[in-house]
Amino acid sequence: xxxxxxxxxxxxxxxxxxxFGLLRLSHLLRRLLAFNIMGSGVFLIMxxxxxxxxxxxxxxxxxxxxxxxxxxxxxxxxxxxxxxxYHQSGMTSLEGESGSREGGPL
Amino acid sequence: MIRALRxxxxxxxxxxxxxxxxxxxxxxxxxxxxxxxxxxxSENMSRSGVEHPVTAVLLNFRSYDTLLEIGVLxxxxxxxxxxxxxxxxxxxxxxxxxxxxxxxxRWFIPLxxxxxxxxxxxxxxxxxxxxxAGAVLAATGVLMRLGGIPMDFLRPGLLLRLxxxxxxxxxxxxxxxxxxxxxxxxxxxxxxxKPLILVVESVLTLSIAMVLLALxxxxxxxxxxxxEEGDPS
Numbered sequence: 001x002x003x004x005x006x007x008x009x010x011x012x013x014x015x016x017x018x019x020f021g022l023l024r025l026s027h028l029l030r031r032l033l034a035f036n037i038m039g040s041g042v043f044l045i046m047x048x049x050x051x052x053x054x055x056x057x058x059x060x061x062x063x064x065x066x067x068x069x070x071x072x073x074x075x076x077x078x079x080x081x082x083x084x085x086y087h088q089s090g091m092t093s094l095e096g097e098s099g100s101r102e103g104g105p106l
Numbered sequence: 107m108i109r110a111l112r113x114x115x116x117x118x119x120x121x122x123x124x125x126x127x128x129x130x131x132x133x134x135x136x137x138x139x140x141x142x143x144x145x146x147x148s149e150n151m152s153r154s155g156v157e158h159p160v161t162a163v164l165l166n167f168r169s170y171d172t173l174l175e176i177g178v179l180x181x182x183x184x185x186x187x188x189x190x191x192x193x194x195x196x197x198x199x200x201x202x203x204x205x206x207x208x209x210x211x212r213w214f215i216p217l218x219x220x221x222x223x224x225x226x227x228x229x230x231x232x233x234x235x236x237x238x239a240g241a242v243l244a245a246t247g248v249l250m251r252l253g254g255i256p257m258d259f260l261r262p263g264l265l266l267r268l269x270x271x272x273x274x275x276x277x278x279x280x281x282x283x284x285x286x287x288x289x290x291x292x293x294x295x296x297x298x299x300k301p302l303i304l305v306v307e308s309v310l311t312l313s314i315a316m317v318l319l320a321l322x323x324x325x326x327x328x329x330x331x332x333x334e335e336g337d338p339s
Contacts, residue, residue, distance in 0.1 A: 008131045016124030023116045045131065052135045058159035059143050062168060065160065066175045069237050069314065073182040076321035080186045 004051035011044030026093040028082045032075060039071050155299025157231035164235065165303045169292050173281060176274045176310060183270050183317035190324030204253075211253045218246040226311050230300075236307040240314030247319040260323055270320065273313025277306050 014037055021034025043064045050057040086092055147159055147167070154162035164172050222242040229235030251257060259265040280302055281292040289295070294302050 005131070005135050008135070009128055012124050012127035012131055015127055016120045019123055020117060020120040023120070024113060045127075049131060049134060057144050058147060058163050059168070062160050062163035063171065065164065065237060066171050070175055070178050072241075073179045073317060073321065076318065077182045077186050080189050080321065080324055084189050 002052055004048045007048030008045045008052070009048075011041040011046075011048060014038065014041030014044060017041075028085070028093055029079075032078050032082065036071065036075060039067075043067060153296050153299070155294070155296070155303050156229070158229065158233070158235075160233070161229045161235050161303075165306060166294065166299060169277075169281075172310075173274075173277050173292070176277060176313060179314060179317045180270055180274050183320045186321040186324045187266075207249075207253050211249050211255075214249060215246055218242055218249070222246065222311070222315075226307060229307060230304075236310040237314060239311045241318065243311060243315035244318035244322070247315060248322050251319075251323060260320065266316075266320070269312060269316040271313070272316075273306075273310040276309040280306055 018034045018036075018038025018041060021037065022031055025031050025034060046060050046064050046067075050060045089095075147163065150167070151157070151159065151162060154166040156162050156166070222239045225234040225242060226236065226239035227234075229239075247257070259269060280294070284293050284295070285291050287295070
């Protein structure tokens with residue numbers, strides 16, 4: 001059990017936490033954060049697992065760097081869309097779900 | 107009661123998911139590595155034009171990924187701008203006038219600009235590069251915007267379009283020129299690799315900063331003024 005394998009395991013735990021948030025929460029902003037936590041778990045696995053045997057591996061690191069930038073842009077776009085949705089419908093969660101208005105304004 | 111049961115069920119499912127993932131990671135970590143990718147990379151580093159392996163992968167060996175990534179960023183930026191309600195993205199009403207912020211940013215903005223330039227240059231031989239520099243540059247822009255410095259280039263128009271598209275188009279141009287020269291798509295000639303990577307990284311920094319800033323700026327919705335389309339009033 002090396003340190004980098006511990007990172008990969010922490011990534012697996014983060015994936016589970018993020019999945020729980022994604023399924024359980026109804027507020028759209030919280031769902032977005034949960035999805036980001038899940039993404040961070042995937043990045044941790046991708047960086048931690050290849051380091052386990054032969055030191056840092058630049059190829060997954062470069063892929064993760066690309067992924068982080070795309071994730072930031074996608075998150076920003078999702079925030080824009082969520083604000084627009086809230087502005088038009090006055091709800092903070094998707095239609096047809098219980099507790100639509102419990103979250104308050106964004 | 108049903109709600110609590112449902113939460114319990116979801117929690118159990120997520121714990122099971124994590125456990126399966128961790129078991130797979132453990133199994134993969136036990137297998138001795140058979141990929142020759144790191145060796146292949148270290149053997150070819152001299153042909154890449156830069157000294158840092160991550161930068162070499164990003165901008166030379168796997169530059170196709172980076173090209174697609176900046177394409178995704180540009181699309182996200184355009185979609186974000188088209189969603190925004192403010193006609194001018196540089197809206198004076200959204201500014202804050204905090205004297206502390208104003209005093210602070212006189213010190214911070216030059217420092218952050220220098221830091222962005224350093225990060226861009228450092229990408230050649232140590233951690234750094236276009237994305238980090240672009241993120242710092244975008245943060246500088248956010249600070250400037252919050253502090254109320256006018257930024258004319260954020261108005262929808264020629265400058266905004268140019269800034270958004272510059273990185274992608276220059277990168278694509280560099281890729282297509284190598285095809286016209288009789289080489290593979292995105293294969294830089296070895297003696298030209300360093301200047302080409304430098305040019306591409308610089309325009310990528312500008313475009314990434316521009317996209318992130320445009321997405322930040324287009325997020326607020328001014329609900330006091332213009333009514334929504336489809337509003338009954």
